Amino acid sequence: MLSGYVVTVLITIGIYVILALSLNMITGYAGQISLGHAAFMGIGAYTSALLYTRAEFSFWPAFLVAGLVAGAVGAVLAIPCLRVREDFLAITTMGINFVVEATFLYVPFFGAGMGIGGINPPSLFGSEISKPGFLLLVIGVIAAVITVDRWLARSWIGLAWAAIREDEAAAGTMGIDVVRFKVLAFTLGSAGAGLAGSLYAHFLTFIMPVNFGFGQSIVILSMVVFGGIGTLRGPIVGAILLGALPEFSRPAMEYRTLLYGILLLLLMRYQPDGILGERSLLVRGWHALRQQAAPMKN
Amino acid sequence: MALLEIEHLTKEFDGVTALQDVSLEVREGEILGVIGPNGAGKTTLFNCITGIFTPDRGTIRYRGEPIQRRRPHEIARRGIARTFQIVRPFPTLSLTDNVLVAYGHRYYPRLRASATASRTQASLQACRGLLDRVGMPAGHQRAAGALPLGLKKRLEIARALALNPSLLLLDEPSGGLRHEESQELLELIRRLNQEGITIVLIEHNMPIVMGVCRRLVVLDHGIQIAEGDPAAIQRKES
Amino acid sequence: MIWQQIANGIATGAVYALTTLGLTMVYGVLRVLHVAHAGVYALGAYVGLWAFRFTGNFWIGLVVAMAACALAGVLIERFLYAPLLHLPRIIPLIASIGLFIAMEEAFRIVAGPYALAYDAEVRFGSLALGPLRLTGPQTLILTVTLVLLGLLWLLLSRSKVGLAMRATAMDAEITSSFGVNTRAIIALNFLIGSAMAGAAGALIGVYDNQVWPTMGSVPAYKCLAIVVLGGLGNIPGSVLASFLIGLAETLLIGIVAIPFPRDALAFVAMILVLMFRPYGLLGRA
Secondary structure: OOOHHHHHHHHHHHHHHHHHHHHHHHHHHOOOOOOOHHHHHHHHHHHHHHHHHHOOOOHHHHHHHHHHHHHHHHHHHHHHHHOOOHHHHHHHHHHHHHHHHHHHHHOHHHOHHHOEOOOOOOEEOOEEOOHHHHHHHHHHHHHHHHHHHHHHHHEHHHHHHHHHHHOHHHHHHOOOOHHHHHHHHHHHHHHHHHHHHHHHHHHHOOEOHHHHOHHHHHHHHHHHHHHOOOOOHHHHHHHHHHHHHHHHOHHHHHHHHHHHHHHHHHHHHHOOOOOOOOOOHHHHHHHHHHHHHHHHHO | OEEEEEEEEEEEEOOEEEEEEEEEEEEOOOEEEEEOOOOOOHHHHHHHHOOOOOOOEEEEEEOOEEOOOOOHHHHHHOOEEEOOOOOOOOOOOEHHHHHHHHHHHHOOOOHHHHOOEOOOHHHHHHHHHHHHHOOOOOOOOOEHHHOOHHHHHHHHHHHHHOOOOOEEEEEOOOOOOOHHHHHHHHHHHHHHHHOOOEEEEEOOOHHHHHHHOOEEEEEEOOEEEEEEOHHHHHHHHO | OHHHHHHHHHHHHHHHHHHHHHHHHHHHHHOOOOOOHHHHHHHHHHHHHHHHHHHOOHHHHHHHHHHHHHHHHHHHHHHHHHHHOOOOOHHHHHHHHHHHHHHHHHHHHHHOOOOEOOOOOOOOOOEEEOOEEEOHHHHHHHHHHHHHHHHHHHHHHHOHHHHHHHHHHHOHHHHHHOOOOHHHHHHHHHHHHHHHHHHHHHHHHHHHOOEOOOOOHHHHHHHHHHHHHHOOOOHHHHHHHHHHHHHHHHHHHHHHOOOOOHHHHHHHHHHHHHHHOOOOOOOOO
16 A cells, blocks of 8 residues: 555646646747746635635635635736737746735734644544555546546637637637637636645645745746646656655755756756657657557568 | 738737737638747747637737637637747657547537547547548557658648647748748648638648738737738848 | 835845846846846845954955856856857756755855844944935845946946847847857856845845845845746846835835735736737837
């Protein structure tokens, strides 16, 4: 059996997978750089925590409401983001993250610097679910997110996002309401982050503003880019590898963050498409191998 | 009856006038040529018609309806399609997907419809048909960014046709092409026109202009300096 | 009381101006969001402190800090950004964040996690303009800032190199077709911008009398907000925005005492301004 420690690590990684997949919708599919994804994770976490500790909601409705609230706030905050592009957008989303974190930190309603404690893990049939049970829940949510992801990729929505990512002005002249599809990307992506935030809150049982700061956004974005932005496999693999990195680099504790920084830098320098992106060494090698193998079949 | 009526159209950028008091009409079924030197405001005219720019003054009416304040997608859905002077296919998408993006215009307006599967047999077949119609050779799964210029231009026309347009705006379709390629394109333009699509053509290549346009508008420094049949304008120019 | 806050605000604004100037110059020529610029700023503080301890002279420390940062900036451009420029903007951005994280960690490992004192005794007269009184250190910061800004202005507006720099910022491709070595001009932008960040780091180190590994964390992102507020790549815009934010922070937080973290104020201002001017205060489409 998996030890409690391993389960804890796997749950954390699983939550990061949800975060990376949801950010990938905004930044990978629709091409809108977001440096503030953790803000929406925080909005989901706080919504869920407040509903649970103050309004006596049980986990399940709180979890769903967290997704809805984060999605709704994402839709509203997408509006300032629509006025700006590229680098201005990146900095605006970063600003949103700082402002949201500051709000958690300074408004007493949100527990200010103390955060919110006493958030229990979910219960099922009257008893609290165990850690392996929580892991199954996280895996279930990941499966649901992947299902939505695949369905979007096959739909006209996915196509409209791809067009906006490649050339916004041309997409407009192809009949795509650019504003609407961008808002949709921010809404769905933020809702996913909200769900992840709710899981995070009920897993840690207490939350603090710093959990949802800009640094966290960078961690999530790094995972997406590390694995291969705009693909399904990329963010999943990126979240697993970078999520597990702290565990594997335990012997080099002192140099862990340094290594992380250098890893990001070297990857961008030599594999800018991520380890599993379309133009990455691994994927190109794989395609080359398959092409070599193909004539032998005939 | 005029399909498109433009009256007193004016557009300035930071005090520089790109179009000044331009009035013209596009008649149903014709091929109208727009000519003039670089910087004359030809592409700005297209950008105003397709909603990429909002004009400072003046009106643009399409089938009698003012569209100068409409956004690009609303104008596209009304049946005005265009190509770009500097070709802009969606580079990492396949040729089929490039056309499919425009074919989707009938699904985008409603969220429900846009959440349905895009690559159905019917829609893929329609897109392949459009690629054939512009004479695109096989290999529709290639990424559009890797195509040679001539084929990119064809792809842009196929993409525009997927909007099922009544009015097609072509921005220098022969620019950068070899002679034979231009001739083939000329044939394509004629054929599309015979199929009932009204065309406005920005073009530098005078033989092409003289070959297909029955009416011309001449712009210079944002001002419309002449309008009429090609022969008369050529006489006046020389 | 209010005048003292204004003096604080001016000093803060001057440091922001020095730091953001480099950021905006880099953005002007490369269109890269240079997050690691704040790492260069912290490097300036460390090198300045080290050189001061070695020589006992603040001014030598300042010059050495500027030189070291200039070199660091040129190396960053050459080996990190230059190969990434043709890629989507997010790639150099993530690389820059990676470098910034690595730099902060390197400072911690080399110099220790604690704040070091930077007790350079700089004899610099205080300045009184009517009711406005600047303390010695504040006068020092303002003077150095104005001198460096003045030199930069002279360079940009009066010299051939400056003309080439401005032209490169407008359109590098066309400029290089006129025979200008735009690679050298880009390097020069990094050199000057990074030297200014180094000066800012050393000055703030003395002003606060401390230097610590993560001293660049807040400036890294706040300066991006200020640069965007001024209009990305626009030099007068970022100087203006720096002083506005410096004053707004000290006045709003110090006098009105609104319960809001001062470091988030720049972002609120930026978001509000972008709603009405999507390209910043002095920026253009």
